[in-house]
Amino acid sequence: MNNFRFYNPCEIYFGKEQEKNAGKLCAKYGHKVLMVYGKNSIKKNGVYDTVISSFKEENIEFIELNGVKPNPEMDLVYKGIEICKNENIDFVLAVGGGSVIDCAKAIATGALYDGDAWDFYLRKRKPEKALPVGTILTVVGAGSEMSNSNVITKGNLKRDFDNEIIIPKFSILNPELTYTVSPFQTACGSFDAISHLLERYFTPTESTDVTDRMIEGLVQTLMIYTPLAMKHPDCYEYRAQIMWAATLAQNGLMNTGRDGDWACHKIEHELSGEFDIAHGLGLAMIYPSWLIYVAKENMPRFRQFGRRILGVDVMEEDDKTIECIVDAFVDFEKKIGLDYNISSLEMDDEKCKELAIRTCWNSDTKGKFRKLTSDDIYRILKNAKTFE
Amino acid sequence: MNNFRFYNPCEIYFGKEQEKNAGKLCAKYGHKVLMVYGKNSIKKNGVYDTVISSFKEENIEFIELNGVKPNPEMDLVYKGIEICKNENIDFVLAVGGGSVIDCAKAIATGALYDGDAWDFYLRKRKPEKALPVGTILTVVGAGSEMSNSNVITKGNLKRDFDNEIIIPKFSILNPELTYTVSPFQTACGSFDAISHLLERYFTPTESTDVTDRMIEGLVQTLMIYTPLAMKHPDCYEYRAQIMWAATLAQNGLMNTGRDGDWACHKIEHELSGEFDIAHGLGLAMIYPSWLIYVAKENMPRFRQFGRRILGVDVMEEDDKTIECIVDAFVDFEKKIGLDYNISSLEMDDEKCKELAIRTCWNSDTKGKFRKLTSDDIYRILKNAKTFE
Structure with missing residues (x-):
C-alpha cells in the first residue's frame, strides 16, 4: 500500500426533496450566485422552481448561465468567468450532471485568475484559488459532485485537471431527479x-x-x-x-x-x-x-x-x-x-x-x-x- | 434507503513516517498543545521523540497529560479540562488508541464548557463547541480517529455521545506504530x-x-x-x-x-x-x-x-x-x-x-x-x- 493523504470535506445531502436546502446551503458561502445548468429539463422537472424559491427565502441574488452541453466547451467557461468578474459573483451553483459541474468548476477557478483559464488544462499554471462551488446532481456517472477533478473541451482537445480547491462545498443528491434520464x-x-x-x-x-x-x-x-x-x-x-x-x-x-x-x-x-x-x-x-x-x-x-x-x-x-x-x-x-x-x-x-x-x-x-x-x-x- | 447527510472533513495522513508531520499539522490550529497519551509505550517506540521534535520545529509549546487507561475515566478528563482552562490550550493532540482519543475529545469539549462535562454523557446538555483535536493512532479498532463519537467511564457507568464538532481535524495513521500491539x-x-x-x-x-x-x-x-x-x-x-x-x-x-x-x-x-x-x-x-x-x-x-x-x-x-x-x-x-x-x-x-x-x-x-x-x-x- 502506498502512503497517502485523504481529505474530502464535501457535505453530502442525499435523498428526497433535499434540493429545497439549496438556498440555505449557498447562503453559508455567499449571496450572489451564478447558477449554471444545461437545457431546460430542470424547468420541466421542477428543480429550477424549487431552487429559485429557496434563493428567494435567503435573499440570494442570482444570475443564470445555461446551455452547457455534454463535453462542455471552454467558450462557455469564458462566458461564465466574465460574468463572475463583472458581477462580483461569490458562489457558483451547478444544477445538472458531470458536464455542468465541470463547467462550474472551470468557471470558479477562472474567475479568480487573471490569465487564460485554459492554462490550467495545458499544465502551464496550477490554480491556487477558486470560488466556492455547490451542486445539485441530476445525471449520475461522472462523480464530479464530490471529486477534485474536471474535464473541459477546447476545439478537439479534451483536457482535465485535479485540484482540491474545486471539491464542491456541498452536493445535493436526490435520486428522484434522475428518473427522467434516458x-x-x-x-x-x-x-x-x-x-x-x-x-x-x-x-x-x-x-x-x-x-x-x-x-x-x-x-x-x-x-x-x-x-x-x-x-x-x-x-x-x-x-x-x-x-x-x-x-x-x-x-x-x-x-x-x-x-x-x-x-x-x-x-x-x-x-x-x-x-x-x-x-x-x-x-x-x-x-x-x-x-x-x-x-x-x-x-x-x-x-x-x-x-x-x-x-x-x-x-x-x-x-x-x-x-x-x-x-x-x-x-x-x-x-x-x-x-x-x-x-x-x-x-x-x-x-x-x-x-x-x-x-x-x-x-x-x-x-x-x-x-x-x-x-x-x-x-x-x-x-x-x-x-x- | 434513508435520506442522509454525510460530512467528514478529517484529514488523513496514512503511511510510513507520517508522524513527522505532527507539529506542522498542529500549527495550522494552535500553538499551545495538550498532548494526551497512555503509558510509556510511545516513548519506547520512538513516537514521543518524533512528535516532540516536530513541535520544536514549529515553536509549539506543549503540556503532557499521560496515564489514560482502557475504558478511560472522567477523573482524568476533568484533569485535562482544568489544564486547558488554566493554560490556554488551543489544540489537543491524542497519541494512542481509542481510549486516548476519546479522552482527548472529552477534554476538548469540556474545555469550552462552564458546567460539568459529564452532562454531555447524561444527555443533559449538547456540546456546542470544542477545541480542535488531532490524533496519532497507535492502537487500531475503535475508529475514533475519524469518528464523531467518544465513550467515557465514570464509576461503573460507561457513557457516550456523538457530535460533529469532535471529528478530529487530522489523523496520522502509520501501520508501523502498531507493530508492538499484542x-x-x-x-x-x-x-x-x-x-x-x-x-x-x-x-x-x-x-x-x-x-x-x-x-x-x-x-x-x-x-x-x-x-x-x-x-x-x-x-x-x-x-x-x-x-x-x-x-x-x-x-x-x-x-x-x-x-x-x-x-x-x-x-x-x-x-x-x-x-x-x-x-x-x-x-x-x-x-x-x-x-x-x-x-x-x-x-x-x-x-x-x-x-x-x-x-x-x-x-x-x-x-x-x-x-x-x-x-x-x-x-x-x-x-x-x-x-x-x-x-x-x-x-x-x-x-x-x-x-x-x-x-x-x-x-x-x-x-x-x-x-x-x-x-x-x-x-x-x-x-x-x-x-x-
Whole structure:
C-alpha cells in the first residue's frame, strides 16, 4: 500500500426533496450566485422552481448561465468567468450532471485568475484559488459532485485537471431527479462510474485488498442496479444505489493507498474530443480491447477481477481465462446496450494513429498498470475497431 | 434507503513516517498543545521523540497529560479540562488508541464548557463547541480517529455521545506504530471494528445494498488480515489493511442511508463498565448470543450475512441455517482467541438482570434491527453465559 493523504470535506445531502436546502446551503458561502445548468429539463422537472424559491427565502441574488452541453466547451467557461468578474459573483451553483459541474468548476477557478483559464488544462499554471462551488446532481456517472477533478473541451482537445480547491462545498443528491434520464444516458453514466472504479482497480500497487474489496462492492452495485434502473426508470431505490455508488467511485476514497491506471480515460478523451460521443459510450468501446491488451501484466489481479466482480472463476490457462473474463464483461455491456463497435465512428487507420499520438501529448506513455506507448494505444484502438 | 447527510472533513495522513508531520499539522490550529497519551509505550517506540521534535520545529509549546487507561475515566478528563482552562490550550493532540482519543475529545469539549462535562454523557446538555483535536493512532479498532463519537467511564457507568464538532481535524495513521500491539489487543481491536460494521449491517432499513457491499468488503478484510497480523505482528501490509478498514468502519460512511442497531455496543458498555474487560472481548462474548436471538427478524439479511461475509451458503431451514452461520462466526472468534465464555466473569443471574436493566437506562428498548427490552437483554446475557 502506498502512503497517502485523504481529505474530502464535501457535505453530502442525499435523498428526497433535499434540493429545497439549496438556498440555505449557498447562503453559508455567499449571496450572489451564478447558477449554471444545461437545457431546460430542470424547468420541466421542477428543480429550477424549487431552487429559485429557496434563493428567494435567503435573499440570494442570482444570475443564470445555461446551455452547457455534454463535453462542455471552454467558450462557455469564458462566458461564465466574465460574468463572475463583472458581477462580483461569490458562489457558483451547478444544477445538472458531470458536464455542468465541470463547467462550474472551470468557471470558479477562472474567475479568480487573471490569465487564460485554459492554462490550467495545458499544465502551464496550477490554480491556487477558486470560488466556492455547490451542486445539485441530476445525471449520475461522472462523480464530479464530490471529486477534485474536471474535464473541459477546447476545439478537439479534451483536457482535465485535479485540484482540491474545486471539491464542491456541498452536493445535493436526490435520486428522484434522475428518473427522467434516458436508458441510454443511464447506461453511459453507470459505465463511466464503473470505469472510474476499474481505472483504480487495475493498479500496479501491491497489497491493496481493503480498497479492492470496496471497489468490487461498488462495481457490483452498479452492474446489478443499472439494467434494473433502465427497465424501471422511476424506481427510487435502484436510482439511489447507482447514485451513491457513482459518487463514492470518484471521491478519492477508492484511490487511497494505490496508483490508478487511467489510460482508458485518456484514450477516450481523445475519442470523444474528436467524435463528440458520450464519454461512457467511448469508454465501453475501448475497455474490452484494453483489458485483453494488459491482462497479462498481472494475471492474479486479472483473475481476481473475473472471480470477485464478474463471478468468472475458471482454472483455465491464461489466454482462455482472459477470453472468458472479457466475454463476461462484454456480456454486461450488451445487457446495458453499450456494445457498440468503435468502427461505427468511421475511424480509419490514420485516425487511430493520430488519436494514439494525441493521447500521449504530454508524456511518452499513458497508464500505470501497463505503461502504454502511442504504438500500444494505436493497437488497442485498432483491436477495438474489430472487436466483437 | 434513508435520506442522509454525510460530512467528514478529517484529514488523513496514512503511511510510513507520517508522524513527522505532527507539529506542522498542529500549527495550522494552535500553538499551545495538550498532548494526551497512555503509558510509556510511545516513548519506547520512538513516537514521543518524533512528535516532540516536530513541535520544536514549529515553536509549539506543549503540556503532557499521560496515564489514560482502557475504558478511560472522567477523573482524568476533568484533569485535562482544568489544564486547558488554566493554560490556554488551543489544540489537543491524542497519541494512542481509542481510549486516548476519546479522552482527548472529552477534554476538548469540556474545555469550552462552564458546567460539568459529564452532562454531555447524561444527555443533559449538547456540546456546542470544542477545541480542535488531532490524533496519532497507535492502537487500531475503535475508529475514533475519524469518528464523531467518544465513550467515557465514570464509576461503573460507561457513557457516550456523538457530535460533529469532535471529528478530529487530522489523523496520522502509520501501520508501523502498531507493530508492538499484542496479539490479544490486535484481536480485540479488530473485533471492535468488525462489530462497528455489523451494528450497521444489521439494519431495519431496506434497500441498502451499496453500503452493504462496502461493509462486507471491510469485514472480510478484517477477518482475513487480523489472524495474519497476530502471527506476523511486524508485517506492514497486514497492519495497513486492518488500520484503514477499521478507520473506514467508523467514519460515518458505512452508516449512510441506514439506521444501525447498536444494541450489542450498549450491552457491552455495561459489561466492561462493570468488569473492566477489553471492549472487543466483551463484544465477542455477546455477539453469538445476540445473533441467535435476533436472526429471525430478517432471515434474507441474515442469510446474506452468512453467504457474502462468511461464505456459508446453505439451503437449510431457518434454525439450522442460523446454527451454521453462527458456528462459522464463532469459529472466527476462536481463530483470533476471543472465544471466551461470558461465565468467566463470574456473573450470576442477578448481575445479568442488573446489567440488562442498566443497558436500558435512557429508553425502554435498545437496538433497531430488533428492539430489545431489558428482558430480552437479560436473556441474551443469560444465553451468552452458557454459549459454547
